Amino acid sequence: MRQPVPSPLRSFYGRVVLCVAALALLTTSATAQFNGPASTNSNPEINRPVTLTTDNAVLYPPVHDALLAAGDLVAVHIFAQGDYSPTVRIGTDGNVLLPLIGVLHLEGLTVTAAEQLIATKLIEAGIYRNPQVTLQITEGPGAVATIMGEAHGIVPIIGTRRLLDVLTSIGGLPATASHVVTIHRSGQPDPIVVDLGNDPLHSQLADIPIFAGDTIIISRIGVVYMIGAFKTPGIISLTPYTPLTLMQATALSGGVTFEGKYDDLRVIRTIGGERTVVKLDIKRVLYGKAADPILQPNDIVFLPNSSLKSSISNGSIGTFLGVASLLITVIAIH
Numbered sequence: 001m002r003q004p005v006p007s008p009l010r011s012f013y014g015r016v017v018l019c020v021a022a023l024a025l026l027t028t029s030a031t032a033q034f035n036g037p038a039s040t041n042s043n044p045e046i047n048r049p050v051t052l053t054t055d056n057a058v059l060y061p062p063v064h065d066a067l068l069a070a071g072d073l074v075a076v077h078i079f080a081q082g083d084y085s086p087t088v089r090i091g092t093d094g095n096v097l098l099p100l101i102g103v104l105h106l107e108g109l110t111v112t113a114a115e116q117l118i119a120t121k122l123i124e125a126g127i128y129r130n131p132q133v134t135l136q137i138t139e140g141p142g143a144v145a146t147i148m149g150e151a152h153g154i155v156p157i158i159g160t161r162r163l164l165d166v167l168t169s170i171g172g173l174p175a176t177a178s179h180v181v182t183i184h185r186s187g188q189p190d191p192i193v194v195d196l197g198n199d200p201l202h203s204q205l206a207d208i209p210i211f212a213g214d215t216i217i218i219s220r221i222g223v224v225y226m227i228g229a230f231k232t233p234g235i236i237s238l239t240p241y242t243p244l245t246l247m248q249a250t251a252l253s254g255g256v257t258f259e260g261k262y263d264d265l266r267v268i269r270t271i272g273g274e275r276t277v278v279k280l281d282i283k284r285v286l287y288g289k290a291a292d293p294i295l296q297p298n299d300i301v302f303l304p305n306s307s308l309k310s311s312i313s314n315g316s317i318g319t320f321l322g323v324a325s326l327l328i329t330v331i332a333i334h
Contacts, residue, residue, distance in 0.1 A: 052180075053192045064160070064211045065110035067186050070094055072140035074106070076118060079132035087138070100127050111135050137212060145210050149218035150177040157212040163194070164207045166216065173218065176237075182217040183210070191217075198242075222297020226253040229260030229303040238297060245292045246285060249301060256282060261306040267293065268300040 053059060068090060075087045076098065088096045094107025101121045106114050119133045137143045145166055147153045153170035167173060183192040194206040224236045224244060231254030238244055250256065263281040282303065284290040
C-alpha cells in the first residue's frame with residue numbers, strides 16, 4: 001500500500017505544479033507585438049476601390065483646345081489664301097514674329113484664341129476683311145503625349161489619337177503594368193482614370209481620345225509580401241487586373257504552419273504615406289465566417305508565430321513537463 005505523501009512534500013509538489021502552470025501561461029503571453037515603422041492604426045475597411053471617370057463629357061469631349069507653349073512650332077493658314085502660310089516657333093519669351101503683323105505673344109493661349117488674335121491683327125492691318133485663320137501645332141511640347149511610369153515614351157499627336165493607339169505605338173503595356181490608366185490633361189481639374197481591363201471589348205469602351213499635351217501615367221501592378229508562419233513565405237507577383245484574395249495568397253504560399261498564431265494575422269498597407277494594420281483571424285476567413293479580403297499591391301501579410309506552439313513543436317515544453325513529472329514521481333515515491 002502506497003504511503004501518503006508527507007505534508008512538506010505535498011507543499012513542494014503543489015509549488016512545482018504552480019510553476020509548470022505559470023510557465024505555460026508565461027509562454028503563451030510572451031508573443032512579441034509586431035509594430036511597423038509607421039502608424040499602426042487599425043482600419044477594418046482595407047479595400048479602397050479606384051474611382052474611375054464616368055463623365056462622358058470628360059472622356060469624350062467634342063473639342064479640345066490645346067494650350068500653346070514656348071518651343072511649339074506652329075503653322076498658320078488662311079482659308080483660300082495660299083500666299084499666307086508662315087511656320088514659326090514660339091520663343092522662350094512666348095512671342096512669335098508673323099509677316100504683315102509683327103510680334104505677337106501666343107504662349108499660354110489656346111489654339112482657338114491664337115487664331116482669333118491673328119485674324120484680328122490681320123484685319124487691323126488692313127490686309128484681309130474676314131480671314132478664316134487656322135493654326136496647327138506641328139512640333140514641340142504641345143504636339144506630343146507623354147507616357148510615364150511602368151511604360152514610358154513620347155508620342156507625336158496631330159489632332160487626336162486614341163488611347164490604345166498611343167499605347168500600341170510604344171509597344172503596349174508590359175506584364176507588370178496596371179490596366180487602370182491615369183491621364184492628366186491641361187485645363188481638366190481632376191485626373192481622368194480609365195480601366196482597360198483584360199477583355200478586348202471592355203478595352204474598346206475605354207479607348208478614349210488622347211490630345212496633344214496629355215500625360216499618361218501607367219502604374220505598376222505590384223507584389224504582395226508573405227512573411228511569418230507560412231510554409232513558403234516570399235513575394236507573390238500580382239497578375240494584371242486579376243484580384244488576389246488572402247486565401248489565394250495563403251494557398252500560393254503553401255498554407256500556414258502549425259506554429260502560426262491564427263487569430264493574429266496582420267495585413268499591413270500603406271495608404272497616402274500612412275501605414276495601417278488590420279488584424280484578422282485566418283481560421284475564420286478559411287471557414288467562411290469572415291470576409292476574404294482582396295489584397296492590394298505592396299501589401300505585407302504577416303502571420304506571427306505562437307510561442308507556445310513553437311515550444312510544443314520543437315519539444316521544449318514536452319521536455320520540461322517530462323522532467324517535472326519525473327521529479328514529482330520521485331518525490332511521491334520517497
